[in-house]
Structures are given as structure tokens and as C-alpha cells.
Amino acid sequence: MKHTISVLVENHAGVLSRVSGLFSRRGFNIDSLAVGETDDPAISRITIVADGDEHTAQQIEKQLNKLVDTMKVRTLAPDELLARELQLIKVNATPSQRSEILTICEIMGAKIIDMTANTLTIEISDSTVHLKRMHDLLEGYGIKEIVRTGVIAIQKGSVTIK
Amino acid sequence: MIRAAEAMVRCLRSEGVKVVFGYPGAAICPFYDELYRSDIHHVLVRHEANAGHEASGYARITNKPAVCIATSGPGATNLLxxxxxxxxDSIPLICITGQVSTDQIGCDVFQEVDITGAAQPFVKHSYLVKDAAMLPRIFKEAFYLAGTGRKGPVLIDVPVDIQNTLIDFEYPETVSMRTYKPTVKGNPMQIKKICEAVENAKRPLICAGGGIFLAGAEKELIEFAEKAKVPAVSTMMGLSLFPTDHPLYLGMLGMHGVKSANRAVNECDTMILIGARVGDRAVKSPTFLAENKQIIHIDIDPAEIGKNIPVDIPLVGDCKTILSELAEKIGEVSHDEWLSELAEIKNDIPENEETEGFINPKVFLRKLSDRMPSDTVCVADVGQNQIWCCNNYGIKEGGRFMTSGGMGTMGYSVPCAVGAKMAAPEREVIAVCGDGSFQMQMMELATIMQEKIAVKIIVMRNNYLGMVRELQTKGYGDRQIAVSLDGSPDFVALARAYGIESERVSTMAEAEEKIEKLASSDKSYLLECDVYSLESTL
Incomplete structure (x- = not known):
């Protein structure tokens, strides 16, 4: 089962290594990890997507809380979160294929940010499921390279984690 | 303005540090230069690991963070x-290491190692100091972190140029960390629930762990057990919480524990785990165990609750306040039937066979503990000697038993005993080790002599890494490899070479005389006991 966990940490050197080190040391499986400053530059927010059963999820939360630099840990329930991931895709595109791909991009809400004679570079930001669909649609043209940020997530509605 | 190195020493003095354990080197020299000018006593170890173990022994007796020091690179890695x-074992340590100059960090210069990175999985917290002005706050935080909540080691890595920087020094009086607030008081609802559960239980059992020492809750534990009339077993780290002959006490549980304790564990209906983390050696199949009994788990560390065993009533908080509240609130209870049942099991102690021309370590340790003063500190090493000690060295009221329980670190006993003796010079301190483990720490005999302290050492010599040999015999078709200790020196001659009085004993008839000598000597003394090579652990 996938768990999306938001962690607020002190924005110190070495914090990220403590967090990622914890996952490897305790044998927790990490799917993705994204980190960035919050509106308070002294605090960073890490979004982790991890795989494991309920017991593992509880342990992840508790062990993260034990790190001295951790301010807050919240596991976001799947129905209360909005999750996004940014992906850059470089796909083969002959001149005759371009308009087809352009249509896909339009429908899927993606943007073309670069092109050469034989390739298009596409930017898309959406849920993991949506990105998978995009991947399937483009696969036939020959994907040359994919870069993805990892999921970031926020709660629906007016609630916040601070 | 003062040199940051001097500020470091002043920080230690502000924390009341009187003794430090360490080994100097180039990258920590400015700090040592300031130690030279201070009244802090520095104990020179003969290997950096021993600086850590000695600080550990010191911390366990004083129940305050103790300080160990090493230089950069190999000094620091030896400390790991x-x-x-x-x-x-959640022992509060402040580990200070020297580091290469900040402008050289990352260049792989002489004696450079990323020690905060290397130690990261097993420190409570660590600091690589990059701004000298932060040192006072870092020290304040480090002592606070090490000694509160679930205690543990904190590493402070200080580059040599930082030590030489001039700073304005003011030691913070208070510490406030927005990210670290350990829970101390137990939830009153949960306390009430526990009282009810214990009152309603027919066969309750306490499992007491090392966390009770760390909380300084020894008295509160006994008070609660006696008032609630609940029998108790202990983990290895919880040994000596109860005197061995306490009527409610049944001994150590687990794979190396005693029958009475393990039967009690299997037959109880309610188990109260206090300051114990249900390690695999204590409870082999926790899920199975929890199936037919109610589990109550009290611990300062929320992450321990539910980690290894499913829990019915969890309670996070400081054992001392919780146990005193429990003792106060628990109602009139009687578990007479259960207690008399257990008393029968407790008296069922197996006879020990004696092998001609050898010391039976189990009988020997019982005789030794009989003779020693009640407040003696006994430190067991790791291997067969550890289990012999755990199950046979009798603890009297006020006595203390210590060992490396969680890691099982060979070479722990002598340095830990040195640290304990430095902390409590008036108490007798004995280190019990095997001939394998002794050879991992025998350099510390020099420290004992240099410090002129009276640490008593027992070396159980069976010329084998006995516990591994036993494992190979039972689990690997008796294919013995790398367990024979042929080539070991004459330990008596070795000790004497250091100037330590030493003797060998190989018959039980002589044992009492030697024990008398060991107990009555006011100097350090090493006794080598010849043990039958196939002597069993249990």
C-alpha cells in the first residue's frame, strides 16, 4: 500500500540525508521523495511516498518523528490529498507525427517546451495515474528520456500542515 | 573573546563534567590544549573505542551524559x-571528535573522514560545527538531547580551524528546541486503564528493562511491584533492578534466560513491559506471545510501542513518574495463587556438574557474588561469560549489573568497569570476560595502571570463542572453524607485566581463597579461571 507522508523539518544541512538514511536503515521502501523550502525559509517540507503495510506506515511516522530535526509528520489519507508530480519527457517525433503528439498534449494538459527536427520535449504536471497514461500514449513514438520530480502533495480544503 | 576550544571546555564545566575519556590527535589538539589548562580530569585510553565504553560505564553509574573524545579520521572511526x-542501549554520551579544517573538508586530506555521516544511523543526533559562534548552543543542546527523552549518544564533530576561532562566550542557561519535546508525563487515562488491568489480572507479570535505570526509577519499580504484588522478570539490560533473591523476582527472560522467568512469561495473562523494547533475544516470537495475553507497554519512546510486539494498552512517558503514579493508584490486589505457583518454579534450580581440574564458571560466579559487598558493580562482557554472569552472579540490594545488551560488543567489560570505577571510586567494580573478549580490551590494563584504580578482572579462559563454538557444534555439524584461541598469551604474566597483581585458578577448592584475595585487595587484580573447553552456556 502506498502512503503519502508530509514532513516538516528544520532547513539544516544534512537533514535530507538523515531522513533518507532512516528509510534505508529501517528497511522502509521509498517510492519518491521531494523536498523544498516552505514559506518560512527555516523550514523545509518533504513529501515522501512510501510502500508498506499499516504497521510499516506507523513505524515510518514514529521514526521520522524521532529525528531531532523533524517538526511535524503527517500521513495524508488518499481521499484528503491533492498530489502532483512534474515530468519532462523527450519523445521521438518525426515532422509527420508532430500534430498527433500535439493533440495528445492538448488533451492531456501537457506543454511542449522544446523541439528539434526529430524530438519534442514535453512538460506535464499531474497525478501519478495521469502521468502513467501519458507515458502509455507516448510510448509508441519512442520515449528517449524521462525526468520526474517525485510527488508533492497538499491537503484538500482549508486545512494546513504548519 | 576567547578561543572556541576554550569555550568547549567551559561548556563541559558548565555541564558539571569532571572526567573525560579520550585519545588526542592533530585535529583535536586545540581542545586538548585547553583541557591542559582546565581542572577536568582526562583519562587516556589505549584505543578510542574504549573511550566510548569508559564514558558509557561512567554515564550508567552517574545517569548523566558522559564525555568521550577522539581525533579525526581513524580516531573517530575507532569510536564508532x-x-x-x-x-x-540508550546510554547518554557526548562524543567529541576533531575534524580537518573546514576549507579542507571534502578534499580527502590526511585523517579526514565524514564521521557525522558514518555515525548517522546510530546517534541520537549529531553536529558538524561550521560556525564557531554556535558551539555553546550546540553543547547545550547536545547535553539536553543525550540526557533526556530516550537517552543516547550525541556526536559533535569540530573542525580544527573552528576550535581556533575567537568567539564571544556565553553558555545558554536554558535550551529550547521547537522540534524536540520528549513526553514525560503519562496519560492519566492510560494509567487508570493499566491499574484496572493489573487489578483484574489473575496472572500479571512485570518485564523490567534497562529503561528503568535510565529513568532513575529503580525504587519506584520495586514499590509498584510490591504494592501490586506482581512478580517480575527482567531483560538483560534490566538485570539488577531487582535483587536476585527478591521474592517477586524470577530472573532473566529470553533465549539465554532462566526457566522460571520464561515459564512465567508463557503462563502470565497480562504482561507489563516497562522500559523494555522486546528485543529478539528477550522475546523470540512476540506476535505469538501477544496472542493469548494482554500486553501493556510503558516506554519513553513512542516508536518502541508497537514496533516489536502488538500492544493492548500503550503508555508513553517517563517510567519514574509513571511507576510512582501506578504505585500510588493501584488498588488492593492479591495474586497469591499465581505467586505460590511461581515460587515453586523458582526453587527448581538445576545442579551444576563440576569438571575435575577446572573452574565451573556458574558456581564460581555465585561464590564470587556471595563474597562481594552488596553495592558491587559487576560488568559482564559478551559471549558465554555474559550469560554465565547474567544467570549466576547474584545481585544484592544496591548492587549493579551492566553489560552491552543490545549490540553485544566484545571488549566492553574492562573499559566500562574503568568508567564505572571512575564514577564510583568507593564501590567495588568487577569486569568478567572471556579469553576472547579480554584480548579485545587488554590494552586497557595500562589505563587502569595509569589511573591507579582498583578494577577487578575475571578472565574465564576456555581457549575457545565458546559461544560461537557452541553454535557451530549445535547448528553446523560441529564443524569448528576460527574458534580455537591457541596462541593466546599467559594472562597472568601479561597482567603482571603491566604491574597488576594476578593469579590463575583451576580447581574449585582454591577458588574461595582467590575470591577472598580479589575481594579484599584494594588494588586492581586479575584472576584467570581455567574453564573446561566444552562448558555449556546455559
């Missing part, structure tokens, strides 16, 4: 085993 050992 001791840091991991302290982490596994």
Missing part, C-alpha cells in the same frame, strides 16, 4: 563501535 553500543 562504542557509539553504536551506546545507541543500542
Amino acid at each position: 563501535t562504542a557509539i553504536a553500543t551506546a545507541y543500542a
